[in-house]
Amino acid sequence: VSLRHAILAVLSSRPRTGYELVHSIDGSIGFFWSATHQQVYKELQALEKAQWVRHREVAQAAKPDKKVFRITDSGLKELKRWVAEDDEGDAPPVRDALLIRCWAGHLAPPGALARALEQQRKKRQERLATYRLIEREHFSGERARMAPPDRFKYLTLRRGILIEEAWLKWAEEAKALISDLC
Amino acid sequence: VSLRHAILAVLSSRPRTGYELVHSIDGSIGFFWSATHQQVYKELQALEKAQWVRHREVAQAAKPDKKVFRITDSGLKELKRWVAEDDEGDAPPVRDALLIRCWAGHLAPPGALARALEQQRKKRQERLATYRLIEREHFSGERARMAPPDRFKYLTLRRGILIEEAWLKWAEEAKALISDLC
DNA sequence: CTGTCCATGTAATTCGTTACATGATTCA
Protein backbone atom coordinates (compact mmCIF):
# COMPACT_ATOMS: atom_id res chain seq x y z
CA VAL A 1 0.00 0.00 0.00
CA SER A 2 2.58 2.50 -1.08
CA LEU A 3 0.44 4.79 -3.22
CA ARG A 4 -1.46 5.74 -0.06
CA HIS A 5 1.78 6.88 1.49
CA ALA A 6 3.08 8.48 -1.66
CA ILE A 7 -0.03 10.67 -1.65
CA LEU A 8 0.40 11.49 2.02
CA ALA A 9 3.99 12.45 1.31
CA VAL A 10 2.98 14.84 -1.46
CA LEU A 11 0.20 16.35 0.65
CA SER A 12 2.56 16.81 3.57
CA SER A 13 4.22 19.72 1.81
CA ARG A 14 0.96 21.47 0.99
CA PRO A 15 -2.76 20.79 0.34
CA ARG A 16 -3.81 19.91 -3.18
CA THR A 17 -6.77 18.80 -5.22
CA GLY A 18 -6.92 15.30 -6.68
CA TYR A 19 -6.21 16.81 -10.05
CA GLU A 20 -3.13 18.63 -8.84
CA LEU A 21 -1.96 15.48 -7.11
CA VAL A 22 -2.08 13.52 -10.32
CA HIS A 23 -0.01 16.15 -12.05
CA SER A 24 2.50 16.78 -9.34
CA ILE A 25 2.92 13.06 -9.08
CA ASP A 26 4.08 12.72 -12.61
CA GLY A 27 6.93 15.14 -12.41
CA SER A 28 8.54 14.10 -9.19
CA ILE A 29 7.35 11.13 -7.24
CA GLY A 30 5.88 9.75 -10.44
CA PHE A 31 9.36 8.94 -11.67
CA PHE A 32 9.36 6.08 -9.24
CA TRP A 33 5.69 5.50 -8.50
CA SER A 34 3.18 6.19 -11.20
CA ALA A 35 -0.60 6.24 -10.87
CA THR A 36 -3.58 7.19 -12.98
CA HIS A 37 -6.17 9.70 -11.87
CA GLN A 38 -8.68 6.93 -11.21
CA GLN A 39 -6.36 5.34 -8.73
CA VAL A 40 -5.59 8.63 -7.03
CA TYR A 41 -9.25 9.56 -6.55
CA LYS A 42 -9.98 6.13 -5.16
CA GLU A 43 -7.07 6.30 -2.73
CA LEU A 44 -8.16 9.73 -1.60
CA GLN A 45 -11.53 8.28 -0.62
CA ALA A 46 -9.80 5.51 1.30
CA LEU A 47 -7.45 7.99 2.95
CA GLU A 48 -10.38 10.09 4.01
CA LYS A 49 -12.17 7.10 5.49
CA ALA A 50 -9.04 6.37 7.50
CA GLN A 51 -9.04 10.04 8.53
CA TRP A 52 -5.54 10.62 7.28
CA VAL A 53 -6.75 13.41 5.01
CA ARG A 54 -9.65 15.84 5.05
CA HIS A 55 -11.12 17.89 2.24
CA ARG A 56 -12.92 21.15 1.79
CA GLU A 57 -14.99 21.91 -1.25
CA VAL A 58 -14.14 25.08 -3.14
CA ALA A 59 -16.47 26.64 -5.69
CA GLN A 60 -14.81 28.38 -8.57
CA ALA A 61 -16.05 30.86 -11.13
CA ALA A 62 -15.56 29.70 -14.70
CA LYS A 63 -14.09 26.40 -13.56
CA PRO A 64 -15.53 23.25 -12.05
CA ASP A 65 -15.75 23.01 -8.29
CA LYS A 66 -12.87 21.31 -6.62
CA LYS A 67 -11.95 19.47 -3.46
CA VAL A 68 -8.83 20.58 -1.71
CA PHE A 69 -7.27 17.83 0.37
CA ARG A 70 -4.99 18.36 3.31
CA ILE A 71 -3.21 15.89 5.52
CA THR A 72 -4.48 15.53 9.10
CA ASP A 73 -2.42 15.16 12.24
CA SER A 74 -3.02 11.45 12.38
CA GLY A 75 -2.13 11.26 8.68
CA LEU A 76 1.19 12.93 9.30
CA LYS A 77 1.78 10.62 12.22
CA GLU A 78 1.08 7.61 10.03
CA LEU A 79 3.35 8.94 7.30
CA LYS A 80 6.20 9.40 9.75
CA ARG A 81 5.66 5.93 11.11
CA TRP A 82 5.73 4.46 7.60
CA VAL A 83 8.85 6.31 6.51
CA ALA A 84 10.75 5.10 9.54
CA GLU A 85 9.48 1.52 9.33
CA ASP A 86 12.00 -0.91 7.99
CA ASP A 87 10.45 -3.11 5.38
CA GLU A 88 12.64 -6.01 6.34
CA GLY A 89 14.06 -6.91 3.10
CA ASP A 90 11.71 -7.31 0.22
CA ALA A 91 13.69 -6.16 -2.78
CA PRO A 92 11.09 -4.78 -5.15
CA PRO A 93 10.18 -7.36 -7.80
CA VAL A 94 11.42 -6.34 -11.21
CA ARG A 95 9.04 -6.70 -14.12
CA ASP A 96 10.44 -5.83 -17.49
CA ALA A 97 8.86 -7.43 -20.52
CA LEU A 98 11.68 -6.26 -22.76
CA LEU A 99 14.07 -8.48 -20.85
CA ILE A 100 11.88 -11.52 -21.40
CA ARG A 101 11.88 -10.69 -25.09
CA CYS A 102 15.62 -10.36 -24.97
CA TRP A 103 16.01 -13.64 -23.10
CA ALA A 104 14.26 -15.42 -25.95
CA GLY A 105 15.66 -13.07 -28.60
CA HIS A 106 17.01 -15.81 -30.85
CA LEU A 107 13.42 -16.76 -31.69
CA ALA A 108 12.70 -13.46 -33.41
CA PRO A 109 13.96 -12.30 -36.79
CA PRO A 110 17.43 -10.79 -36.23
CA GLY A 111 16.57 -7.11 -36.60
CA ALA A 112 13.54 -7.14 -34.32
CA LEU A 113 15.32 -7.07 -30.97
CA ALA A 114 17.77 -4.45 -32.18
CA ARG A 115 14.90 -2.20 -33.14
CA ALA A 116 13.11 -2.66 -29.83
CA LEU A 117 16.33 -1.91 -28.00
CA GLU A 118 16.95 1.23 -29.99
CA GLN A 119 13.42 2.43 -29.31
CA GLN A 120 13.88 1.99 -25.60
CA ARG A 121 17.28 3.60 -25.72
CA LYS A 122 15.75 6.75 -27.12
CA LYS A 123 13.15 6.90 -24.38
CA ARG A 124 15.72 6.39 -21.67
CA GLN A 125 17.92 9.02 -23.21
CA GLU A 126 15.07 11.49 -23.10
CA ARG A 127 14.23 10.65 -19.56
CA LEU A 128 17.84 11.12 -18.56
CA ALA A 129 17.81 14.53 -20.21
CA THR A 130 14.73 15.46 -18.18
CA TYR A 131 16.41 14.39 -14.95
CA ARG A 132 19.54 16.33 -15.80
CA LEU A 133 17.46 19.41 -16.51
CA ILE A 134 15.74 19.15 -13.14
CA GLU A 135 19.11 18.66 -11.51
CA ARG A 136 20.43 21.85 -13.04
CA GLU A 137 17.32 23.87 -12.35
CA HIS A 138 16.43 22.80 -8.85
CA PHE A 139 19.52 21.35 -7.28
CA SER A 140 22.43 23.38 -8.50
CA GLY A 141 23.59 24.64 -5.10
CA GLU A 142 26.28 23.29 -2.82
CA ARG A 143 25.12 19.82 -1.76
CA ALA A 144 26.22 20.11 1.82
CA ARG A 145 24.26 23.29 2.33
CA MET A 146 20.97 21.96 1.02
CA ALA A 147 18.13 21.82 3.51
CA PRO A 148 17.35 18.22 4.57
CA PRO A 149 14.05 17.88 2.68
CA ASP A 150 15.79 18.94 -0.52
CA ARG A 151 18.67 16.62 0.05
CA PHE A 152 16.38 13.63 0.23
CA LYS A 153 14.50 14.67 -2.87
CA TYR A 154 17.76 15.23 -4.66
CA LEU A 155 18.84 11.73 -3.75
CA THR A 156 15.86 10.18 -5.47
CA LEU A 157 16.69 12.20 -8.56
CA ARG A 158 20.28 10.96 -8.47
CA ARG A 159 19.02 7.43 -8.35
CA GLY A 160 17.01 8.05 -11.49
CA ILE A 161 20.07 9.49 -13.21
CA LEU A 162 22.32 6.59 -12.26
CA ILE A 163 19.74 4.03 -13.35
CA GLU A 164 19.22 5.63 -16.74
CA GLU A 165 22.95 5.92 -17.28
CA ALA A 166 23.32 2.23 -16.51
CA TRP A 167 20.55 1.48 -18.96
CA LEU A 168 22.24 3.41 -21.74
CA LYS A 169 25.52 1.70 -21.05
CA TRP A 170 23.74 -1.62 -21.31
CA ALA A 171 22.11 -0.64 -24.58
CA GLU A 172 25.58 0.01 -26.01
CA GLU A 173 26.84 -3.36 -24.90
CA ALA A 174 23.77 -5.04 -26.28
CA LYS A 175 24.08 -3.39 -29.65
CA ALA A 176 27.71 -4.46 -29.89
CA LEU A 177 26.98 -8.04 -28.90
CA ILE A 178 24.19 -8.67 -31.35
CA SER A 179 25.21 -6.45 -34.24
CA ASP A 180 26.75 -9.30 -36.21
CA LEU A 181 23.46 -11.23 -36.09
CA CYS A 182 21.47 -8.58 -37.93
CA VAL B 1 0.27 -10.67 -20.03
CA SER B 2 3.99 -11.24 -19.86
CA LEU B 3 4.08 -14.11 -17.39
CA ARG B 4 2.29 -16.23 -19.96
CA HIS B 5 5.10 -15.59 -22.41
CA ALA B 6 7.81 -15.91 -19.82
CA ILE B 7 6.53 -19.41 -19.14
CA LEU B 8 6.39 -20.22 -22.83
CA ALA B 9 9.97 -19.01 -23.17
CA VAL B 10 11.18 -21.26 -20.38
CA LEU B 11 9.26 -24.23 -21.75
CA SER B 12 10.64 -23.63 -25.22
CA SER B 13 14.02 -24.98 -24.16
CA ARG B 14 12.60 -28.15 -22.58
CA PRO B 15 9.44 -29.52 -20.91
CA ARG B 16 9.01 -29.02 -17.20
CA THR B 17 6.56 -29.47 -14.35
CA GLY B 18 4.89 -26.50 -12.72
CA TYR B 19 7.11 -27.03 -9.74
CA GLU B 20 10.26 -27.01 -11.83
CA LEU B 21 9.04 -23.92 -13.63
CA VAL B 22 8.67 -22.02 -10.41
CA HIS B 23 12.21 -22.93 -9.44
CA SER B 24 13.87 -22.40 -12.77
CA ILE B 25 12.09 -19.10 -12.91
CA ASP B 26 13.75 -17.82 -9.80
CA GLY B 27 17.29 -18.43 -10.95
CA SER B 28 17.22 -16.95 -14.40
CA ILE B 29 14.13 -15.30 -15.77
CA GLY B 30 13.03 -14.67 -12.21
CA PHE B 31 15.69 -12.00 -11.90
CA PHE B 32 13.50 -9.83 -14.05
CA TRP B 33 10.05 -11.36 -13.73
CA SER B 34 9.09 -13.01 -10.51
CA ALA B 35 6.01 -15.10 -9.84
CA THR B 36 4.67 -17.30 -7.08
CA HIS B 37 3.69 -20.90 -7.60
CA GLN B 38 0.00 -20.03 -7.41
CA GLN B 39 0.36 -17.69 -10.32
CA VAL B 40 2.35 -20.19 -12.34
CA TYR B 41 -0.17 -23.00 -11.88
CA LYS B 42 -3.00 -20.69 -12.84
CA GLU B 43 -1.20 -19.48 -15.94
CA LEU B 44 -0.46 -23.05 -16.95
CA GLN B 45 -4.18 -23.75 -16.92
CA ALA B 46 -4.83 -20.71 -19.07
CA LEU B 47 -2.02 -21.66 -21.43
CA GLU B 48 -3.46 -25.11 -21.79
CA LYS B 49 -6.90 -23.76 -22.55
CA ALA B 50 -5.33 -21.64 -25.29
CA GLN B 51 -3.58 -24.80 -26.49
CA TRP B 52 -0.15 -23.25 -26.24
CA VAL B 53 1.01 -25.99 -23.90
CA ARG B 54 0.04 -29.62 -23.32
CA HIS B 55 0.68 -31.83 -20.32
CA ARG B 56 1.18 -35.47 -19.60
CA GLU B 57 0.71 -36.95 -16.15
CA VAL B 58 3.60 -38.91 -14.74
CA ALA B 59 3.22 -41.21 -11.76
CA GLN B 60 6.22 -41.48 -9.49
CA ALA B 61 7.18 -43.96 -6.84
CA ALA B 62 7.82 -42.39 -3.46
CA LYS B 63 6.95 -38.94 -4.78
CA PRO B 64 3.70 -37.23 -5.69
CA ASP B 65 2.45 -37.54 -9.24
CA LYS B 66 3.41 -34.73 -11.50
CA LYS B 67 2.35 -33.03 -14.71
CA VAL B 68 4.99 -32.44 -17.31
CA PHE B 69 4.20 -29.50 -19.55
CA ARG B 70 5.56 -28.99 -23.03
CA ILE B 71 5.07 -26.18 -25.50
CA THR B 72 2.94 -26.91 -28.57
CA ASP B 73 3.57 -25.80 -32.14
CA SER B 74 1.00 -23.05 -31.89
CA GLY B 75 2.54 -22.06 -28.56
CA LEU B 76 5.94 -21.68 -30.13
CA LYS B 77 4.41 -19.71 -32.96
CA GLU B 78 2.75 -17.39 -30.47
CA LEU B 79 5.99 -17.00 -28.54
CA LYS B 80 7.86 -16.04 -31.68
CA ARG B 81 5.18 -13.56 -32.61
CA TRP B 82 5.32 -12.00 -29.18
CA VAL B 83 9.09 -11.72 -29.07
CA ALA B 84 9.15 -9.93 -32.43
CA GLU B 85 6.25 -7.61 -31.63
CA ASP B 86 7.24 -4.09 -30.78
CA ASP B 87 5.52 -2.84 -27.70
CA GLU B 88 5.40 0.71 -28.96
CA GLY B 89 6.89 2.52 -26.14
CA ASP B 90 5.58 1.82 -22.71
CA ALA B 91 8.57 2.21 -20.45
CA PRO B 92 7.85 -0.15 -17.59
CA PRO B 93 6.48 1.77 -14.60
CA VAL B 94 8.92 1.81 -11.71
CA ARG B 95 7.57 1.07 -8.27
CA ASP B 96 10.04 1.33 -5.47
CA ALA B 97 8.70 2.01 -2.00
CA LEU B 98 12.17 2.73 -0.68
CA LEU B 99 12.37 5.75 -2.95
CA ILE B 100 9.12 7.13 -1.61
CA ARG B 101 10.54 6.70 1.87
CA CYS B 102 13.68 8.46 0.77
CA TRP B 103 11.72 11.28 -0.84
CA ALA B 104 10.11 12.01 2.52
CA GLY B 105 13.20 11.00 4.47
CA HIS B 106 13.38 14.18 6.53
CA LEU B 107 10.22 13.08 8.36
CA ALA B 108 11.89 10.08 9.91
CA PRO B 109 14.42 10.03 12.74
CA PRO B 110 17.83 10.64 11.19
CA GLY B 111 19.25 7.15 11.44
CA ALA B 112 16.22 5.34 10.02
CA LEU B 113 16.82 6.01 6.36
CA ALA B 114 20.50 5.26 6.66
CA ARG B 115 19.69 1.88 8.16
CA ALA B 116 17.14 1.04 5.47
CA LEU B 117 19.64 2.03 2.80
CA GLU B 118 22.37 -0.08 4.33
CA GLN B 119 20.03 -3.06 4.49
CA GLN B 120 19.18 -2.73 0.83
CA ARG B 121 22.81 -2.21 -0.07
CA LYS B 122 23.68 -5.56 1.43
CA LYS B 123 20.97 -7.32 -0.52
CA ARG B 124 22.03 -5.69 -3.76
CA GLN B 125 25.62 -6.57 -3.06
CA GLU B 126 24.66 -10.20 -2.62
CA ARG B 127 22.61 -10.23 -5.74
CA LEU B 128 25.47 -8.74 -7.69
CA ALA B 129 27.74 -11.47 -6.36
CA THR B 130 25.25 -14.08 -7.58
CA TYR B 131 25.16 -12.52 -11.02
CA ARG B 132 28.95 -12.38 -11.19
CA LEU B 133 29.13 -16.03 -10.20
CA ILE B 134 26.75 -17.02 -12.97
CA GLU B 135 28.73 -14.91 -15.38
CA ARG B 136 31.94 -16.73 -14.51
CA GLU B 137 30.38 -20.17 -14.49
CA HIS B 138 28.16 -20.05 -17.54
CA PHE B 139 29.41 -17.28 -19.76
CA SER B 140 33.16 -17.31 -19.51
CA GLY B 141 33.85 -18.02 -23.21
CA GLU B 142 34.69 -15.59 -25.97
CA ARG B 143 31.61 -13.42 -26.42
CA ALA B 144 31.71 -13.35 -30.19
CA ARG B 145 31.71 -17.11 -30.40
CA MET B 146 28.71 -17.68 -28.18
CA ALA B 147 25.75 -19.33 -29.80
CA PRO B 148 22.89 -16.84 -30.33
CA PRO B 149 20.57 -18.20 -27.61
CA ASP B 150 23.37 -17.86 -25.06
CA ARG B 151 24.26 -14.40 -26.21
CA PHE B 152 20.74 -13.16 -25.54
CA LYS B 153 20.62 -14.80 -22.15
CA TYR B 154 24.01 -13.34 -21.34
CA LEU B 155 22.71 -9.90 -22.22
CA THR B 156 19.93 -10.09 -19.68
CA LEU B 157 22.50 -11.08 -17.08
CA ARG B 158 24.67 -8.10 -18.01
CA ARG B 159 21.72 -5.84 -17.52
CA GLY B 160 21.27 -7.22 -14.02
CA ILE B 161 24.94 -6.60 -13.29
CA LEU B 162 24.91 -3.02 -14.55
CA ILE B 163 21.75 -2.21 -12.62
CA GLU B 164 23.10 -3.55 -9.36
CA GLU B 165 26.38 -1.72 -9.84
CA ALA B 166 24.44 1.49 -10.38
CA TRP B 167 22.48 0.80 -7.24
CA LEU B 168 25.61 0.34 -5.17
CA LYS B 169 27.09 3.50 -6.56
CA TRP B 170 23.94 5.32 -5.57
CA ALA B 171 24.03 3.86 -2.08
CA GLU B 172 27.53 5.31 -1.67
CA GLU B 173 26.40 8.73 -2.79
CA ALA B 174 23.41 8.56 -0.52
CA LYS B 175 25.45 7.64 2.50
CA ALA B 176 27.82 10.52 1.86
CA LEU B 177 25.03 13.03 1.39
CA ILE B 178 23.10 12.21 4.55
CA SER B 179 25.91 11.12 6.87
CA ASP B 180 26.08 14.49 8.59
CA LEU B 181 22.39 14.32 9.52
CA CYS B 182 22.73 11.18 11.61
C1' DC C 1 9.69 -35.72 15.59
C1' DT C 2 10.54 -31.54 13.18
C1' DG C 3 11.59 -29.49 9.14
C1' DT C 4 12.56 -29.48 4.17
C1' DC C 5 11.76 -31.25 -0.51
C1' DC C 6 8.50 -32.66 -3.76
C1' DA C 7 4.04 -31.46 -5.98
C1' DT C 8 -0.36 -29.46 -6.62
C1' DG C 9 -3.98 -26.57 -6.15
C1' DT C 10 -8.48 -23.14 -4.32
C1' DA C 11 -10.19 -18.79 -2.46
C1' DA C 12 -10.22 -14.14 -1.06
C1' DT C 13 -8.60 -9.82 -1.57
C1' DT C 14 -6.03 -5.92 -3.06
C1' DC C 15 -3.76 -3.30 -6.55
C1' DG C 16 -3.61 -1.46 -11.08
C1' DT C 17 -5.37 -0.72 -15.92
C1' DT C 18 -8.80 0.31 -19.35
C1' DA C 19 -13.05 1.87 -20.70
C1' DC C 20 -16.80 4.94 -20.08
C1' DA C 21 -18.86 9.37 -18.55
C1' DT C 22 -19.68 14.54 -17.96
C1' DG C 23 -19.20 19.55 -18.76
C1' DA C 24 -17.70 24.37 -18.93
C1' DT C 25 -13.73 27.42 -20.75
C1' DT C 26 -10.14 28.97 -23.47
C1' DC C 27 -7.07 29.13 -27.38
C1' DA C 28 -5.91 28.29 -32.29
Added chain:
DNA sequence: TGAATCATGTAACGAATTACATGGACAG
Protein backbone atom coordinates in the same frame (compact mmCIF):
# COMPACT_ATOMS: atom_id res chain seq x y z
C1' DT D 1 -15.04 23.56 -34.92
C1' DG D 2 -12.06 21.01 -32.41
C1' DA D 3 -8.49 20.29 -29.01
C1' DA D 4 -6.51 21.20 -24.40
C1' DT D 5 -7.08 22.43 -19.50
C1' DC D 6 -9.58 21.94 -15.28
C1' DA D 7 -12.10 18.68 -12.41
C1' DT D 8 -14.35 14.54 -10.81
C1' DG D 9 -15.82 10.15 -10.76
C1' DT D 10 -17.98 4.70 -11.71
C1' DA D 11 -17.52 -0.01 -13.53
C1' DA D 12 -15.36 -3.94 -15.26
C1' DC D 13 -11.50 -6.48 -15.66
C1' DG D 14 -6.98 -8.42 -15.06
C1' DA D 15 -2.78 -9.18 -12.53
C1' DA D 16 -0.52 -10.17 -8.23
C1' DT D 17 -0.37 -11.12 -3.22
C1' DT D 18 -1.77 -13.64 0.83
C1' DA D 19 -3.95 -17.12 3.15
C1' DC D 20 -5.37 -21.77 3.45
C1' DA D 21 -4.88 -26.71 2.29
C1' DT D 22 -2.95 -31.57 1.59
C1' DG D 23 0.33 -35.45 1.99
C1' DG D 24 4.20 -38.81 1.59
C1' DA D 25 9.51 -39.38 1.92
C1' DC D 26 13.68 -38.54 3.96
C1' DA D 27 17.44 -36.28 6.73
C1' DG D 28 19.10 -34.49 11.13
